[in-house]
Amino acid sequence: MTFFFFIFAAMTLIGGIGVVVNRNPVSSAFSMIISFLGLAALFIQLDAYLVGILQILVYAGAIMVLFLFIIMLLDIPKAENKRFPVFTLGTSIVVVVSFATLIVTVITRSEVGSAKLPPIDPVKGTGNSDVHRIGELLFSTYWFPIQVVAVLLLVSTVGVVVLSKRELK
Template identity: 50%
Template sequence: MDSIVFTIAAAVMLIFGIGVVLNRNPVASALCLVMSFVGLAALFISLDAHFLGIIQILVYAGAVMVLFLFIIMLLDLRAEERRKLNAWALIGGGLVALCFVGTLLHVLGRFPAGEGAAPPLQPPEGTAYEDTKALGTLLFTRYVFHVQVIGLLLLGATIGVVALSKKEPTR
C-alpha cells in the first residue's frame, strides 16, 4: 500500500517535472511545476513529515507559483514562443544529464545502508507522533536566533523587491 503511494507520487513528480522542461508555453510549464510540487508534498507526507508537506503546498504550490504565473501574465510572453533550440546546448544538456544519472546509479548501487525498509517510529509511550509540535518546540528554543535571522532576510527581500521594481526617474 505504502509503496503504491510512493510510486504514484514519485511518478507524478517526475513526469510533471519533465513537463516543465518540455513545454514551450510558460504558463503550461508553471502549471506542470505546481503538479510536480504536489507530488513532492505527497512524498514528504509519505516520509512522515506532515508539517513540511503542508508547508510545501502552501508556500510553493500556493504563493511561489502564483508569483510565477503573475509575472508570466505581466510580461505577456506569448510572442516569444517560437525560437530555434540551440543544438549545442541540447547535446551538452543531454550529456551532463546522462553523466549525472550514471554517477547516481553507480553510487546508489554501492550503498547497502540504503536498501532496508524504513525503521518504525517509536513515539513515547501512550502518545501519537506529532511532528508539528516537535518542530515548533525546536524552532522556538534551539533555533530561535535562526528564526530571527530568517525574519530579517525576509524583510530585506521585501525591501529589495520594492527597490528593484521602483521606476527609475528619467534623466
C-alpha cells in the same frame, strides 16, 4: 505503501519533465504545481505532515502564483519556436545523462540506502505531533537562525520594493 510511492513519484517526475518540455510558460508553471503536489504527497508518506502542508501552501500556493502572475504580467510570447542550437542541446544531454548515471550508481552501491522504512511511535496526545516537536526545536535550539531568517525576509521585502520602483538608476 509502495504502490502509492510509485504513483506520486511518477506524478512528481512527469510534472518536472513537463516544466522542461513545455513551450508555453503557463503550461510549465502548471506542470510545476503538479510536481509540487506529488512531492507534498511523498512528504506526507514520510510522516512529515507539517513539511508536506508547507510544501503545498508555500510552493504550490504562494510561489507558483507569483510565477504565474509575473508570466501573465510580462506577456511573454510563446517563444523558442526555433530549434534549440545543436551544440547546446548535445552538451546538455551529455552532462545530464552522465550526472544521472553518476547519482544512481553512487546511491545503489552504498550500503546506507538499503535500509527499510523503520517504524515510529504513533502520535498520542497533543505534545507529540511533528508540528509540536519542530516548533520546540525552532524556538529553543534554533532560535538564532529564526531571527536571521526574519531579518532576511525583511531585507528581501525592502529589496523587492526598491527593485520594482519605476526609475531604477
